[in-house]
Amino acid sequence: MPRQNKNQWWSGRFQVVACCLLYAITLATAADAQPGETSDSAVLVPGGSYVPAFARQPGKPGTRTPIRTVKVDAFRMDRFPVTNEQFLRFLIAHPEWRKSKVKTLFADEHYLAGWRADLSWGDQQTAGQPVTNISWFAAKAYCEDRGAELPTTDQWEYALWDQGRHQTEVKAKQLAWFAVPNTQNVPAATSAPANDFGVHGLVGLVWEWTLDFESTPTGSDARNGTSEKGLYCGGASVGAKDASDYGAFMRYSFRSCLKASFTTKDLGFRCVMRTP
Amino acid sequence: MRDADAMTRPNASVVVLAVLVFLVSFSQDAMSSTATERPLPGLSVYNISSRWTTQDGDFVRLETLRGRPTVVAMIYLNCPDVCPLIAENMEQIQANLPQALSSKVNFALFTFDSARDTPDKLKAYAKARGLDAKHWTLFQSDDRATRELAAVLDVTYHKKDDGNFDHSVVITLLDGDGVVAYQQIGLRTDTREFEAKIRALNLNNTK
Numbered sequence: 450m451p452r453q454n455k456n457q458w459w460s461g462r463f464q465v466v467a468c469c470l471l472y473a474i475t476l477a478t479a480a481d482a483q484p485g486e487t488s489d490s491a492v493l494v495p496g497g498s499y500v501p502a503f504a505r506q507p508g509k510p511g512t513r514t515p516i517r518t519v520k521v522d523a524f525r526m527d528r529f530p531v532t533n534e535q536f537l538r539f540l541i542a543h544p545e546w547r548k549s550k551v552k553t554l555f556a557d558e559h560y561l562a563g564w565r566a567d568l569s570w571g572d573q574q575t576a577g578q579p580v581t582n583i584s585w586f587a588a589k590a591y592c593e594d595r596g597a598e599l600p601t602t603d604q605w606e607y608a609l610w611d612q613g614r615h616q617t618e619v620k621a622k623q624l625a626w627f628a629v630p631n632t633q634n635v636p637a638a639t640s641a642p643a644n645d646f647g648v649h650g651l652v653g654l655v656w657e658w659t660l661d662f663e664s665t666p667t668g669s670d671a672r673n674g675t676s677e678k679g680l681y682c683g684g685a686s687v688g689a690k691d692a693s694d695y696g697a698f699m700r701y702s703f704r705s706c707l708k709a710s711f712t713t714k715d716l717g718f719r720c721v722m723r724t725p
Numbered sequence: 726m727r728d729a730d731a732m733t734r735p736n737a738s739v740v741v742l743a744v745l746v747f748l749v750s751f752s753q754d755a756m757s758s759t760a761t762e763r764p765l766p767g768l769s770v771y772n773i774s775s776r777w778t779t780q781d782g783d784f785v786r787l788e789t790l791r792g793r794p795t796v797v798a799m800i801y802l803n804c805p806d807v808c809p810l811i812a813e814n815m816e817q818i819q820a821n822l823p824q825a826l827s828s829k830v831n832f833a834l835f836t837f838d839s840a841r842d843t844p845d846k847l848k849a850y851a852k853a854r855g856l857d858a859k860h861w862t863l864f865q866s867d868d869r870a871t872r873e874l875a876a877v878l879d880v881t882y883h884k885k886d887d888g889n890f891d892h893s894v895v896i897t898l899l900d901g902d903g904v905v906a907y908q909q910i911g912l913r914t915d916t917r918e919f920e921a922k923i924r925a926l927n928l929n930n931t932k
Contacts, residue, residue, distance in 0.1 A: 553767035554877060585876060593869075660872065664883035664891070709876035 491722060492647035496523035499610040501603070502697030521607040526600065527719035529638040529649050530579035530657060531591060533570045539591050540568060546587055555586035559712045577637040579655045579717035585709035588658045588718035597720035599660040602704065604721055606697075609651045611644045619644075623652045623696030631715045652696070655717040662704040763902075765791075770877050771903035775870030777835070780848035780863040787874075787903065790862070794906070794926050795831040796919075797897045799871075799880050801838035801890055802850055810912055811894060812854060818896075818916045819860070822923065829931045830923060832861045835874055837882050837890045839867050879908070898922050901931060 498520045540547050547567040548560055562582045563571040570576075585599075592598050600608070609619065641650025651657070707716075765771050771788040778784055796815055800808035812834065819827055836842035847863035856863075866874075875882055882892035898907040898919065907922035 552772045554769060554772045586873075589873070661883065663876070663879075663881040708879065 490529075491525040491527050491720075493724065494524055494526050494604075494608050494646050494648070496521055497607070497612060499603075499607045499612075501606060502694045502701065519603050519607070521603055523724045524600075524604055525722040525724055526604070526608055526646075526648055527597075527721070528643065528647060529641075530654055530717045530719045531588075532577050532638050533574055533580045534576035536580040536583070536591065537568060537570065539594060543590070543594065546590060551587070553710075555710060556584040557710050557712055559714075560584060560587070562712070562714070573634060575637065577639060578635045579638050579650075581635060581655055581714055581717045582712040583658070583717060584712050585658050585662065585707070589660070592718075592720035595720060597722045599658055599718060600721040601661050602659040602664070605651070605657065605659050606700075608646055608648050609644070611646055614645050619652060620694060620696050623699075626653045627696070627699065635715065635717075655715050656700075656703055656713075658707075658716065658718040659704065662707050663709070766902050766904050768905070769903035770874075770899055770905065773870075773873055773877060775866055775873060777864040777866040777870065778844050780844050780851055781858075782844050790831055790833060790899070791903060792901055793829055793831050793931055794901055794923060794928065795833050795899045795903075796923075797833045797835070797878065797899055798895065799835045799837055799875060799878065799882070799892065801836050802842050802846055803838060803889055805889075807894055807912075811896065812856075814912050814914075814916075815896060816854070816856070817914070818919050821916045822920060826920075826923060826928065827860075829928045830860065832856070833864060834861070835864045835866075835871070837871060837875075837884075837892060838888075839865060839871050841888070878905075898926075900926050 498518050500518050544550055545552075548564060549567050551560055559582055561580075563574050564582075565571050589599050610616070611619070635655055636653075638650060638654065641654050643649045644651070765788070771786070771791055773787055776784055776786055783789075796818060798811045798815060800811050802808070815832055815834075819830070819832060822830065834847075836847065842865050844863075844865055847865060851858070851861060851863055874880075878895060878897050880893055880895050882890050884890055894911050896909040896919075897905055898909075900906045906926060907919070909919060913919075
């Protein structure tokens with residue numbers, strides 16, 4: 450009897466060791482494929498120009514504000530939104546951003562709402578999901594800690610514009626995503642396909658913070674002393690030039706409704722870096 | 726008898742509550758003299774860690790404004806029309822305050838234009854406008870700090886291709902700890918509401 454127990458004990462031990470080894474191997478091999486802070490976690494988005502959705506005016510050229518083309522310099526962009534696992538590593542190094550420590554100026558009461566504790570995400574969440582319930586301040590701090598930045602709205606929209614490729618599909622995917630109830634769990638970051646720039650999941654995973662989320666350029670001078678928020682926030686489509694691109698309109702609308710301390714279940718972020 | 730009991734119990738708790746409120750307010754009075762030693766409230770704008778250069782070339786954190794209420798706005802010097810009006814609106818607020826009150830309030834202007842508005846230019850601007858250096862401070866920092874300050878003050882802005890800015894017009898009243906007490910959106914020639922908000926901060930103990 451004791452002998453048998455010993456055998457069981459050894460086989461149990463072996464299983465544990467084997468599991469650990471397997472896990473280590475999986476981690477090592479997965480490092481290349483998973484988003485992380487390795488050099489290939491970001492892709493080069495070549496410079497170019499695009500026409501922001503709010504400035505597109507199909508069918509009526511020159512009748513109102515001239516179509517505004519925005520020039521965007523080359524930059525590097527994270528292939529995936531920042532995940533729970535990546536954000537956890539940031540929290541380990543930066544206690545001031547843990548949910549129990551964060552200043553109310555920088556994050557509302559729903560900051561990391563799904564997390565069980567300061568350093569563990571919730572039971573319903575996974576390592577590879579985009580981290581959400583993140584404020585602009587926290588997202589910005591994370592990117593800056595990596596020597597990166599939040600993308601400007603122009604950089605983000607330009608990356609999605611993808612030099613005009615597959616835009617019908619992008620619009621359709623955006624609309625389909627709007628139809629998904631936000632009670633549903635956020636899919637893993639790596640589950641979203643890449644566009645031709647190599648950037649994954651700009652639409653279809655989560656909303657994403659941009660550095661200048663609060664500015665909704667209208668092409669006109671906003672010098673009458675009123676905030677531009679009313680233009681988009683709340684759904685008035687007065688400022689949108691291309692009513693057919695409802696998805697783009699919703700993105701600008703959503704952003705202009707945000708405040709930097711806001712956090713929601715389906716709002717995450719990714720970072721960009723300057724090209725050397 | 727039961728009814729009488731039910732009546733007296735809440736009364737007793739009201740008395741206890743009143744005593745508590747009295748004690749708490751008393752202890753807060755005692756604490757206000759040591760305002761700068763207390764940790765900043767979580768909502769304080771002064772939790773921003775960025776550093777700014779004043780018109781006199783001092784390199785400071787925003788916490789330097791702590792202790793007195795501060796009237797704050799963001800502007801830039803190249804601004805053709807609305808920014809001078811923002812400064813003017815703040816000057817009116819200052820001018821219309823009774824002397825006893827105006828000596829207890831700071832005024833601060835922060836520039837959007839981190840590239841062009843150097844401390845020297847800010848100083849020349851303050852001088853040209855006749856802003857009294859005892860109560861007015863003008864600040865410049867980098868793009869990152871500017872974006873962050875705009876975010877906490879809920880100011881929207883957008884740099885245009887010509888280097889100028891579209892921006893919202895917001896004049897913010899911060900209390901002595903840097904917590905937003907009031908925000909005026911747009912310009913107003915009638916400064917009475919702003920004054921009422923400053924009075925509401927109860928500056929009796931402010932030096």
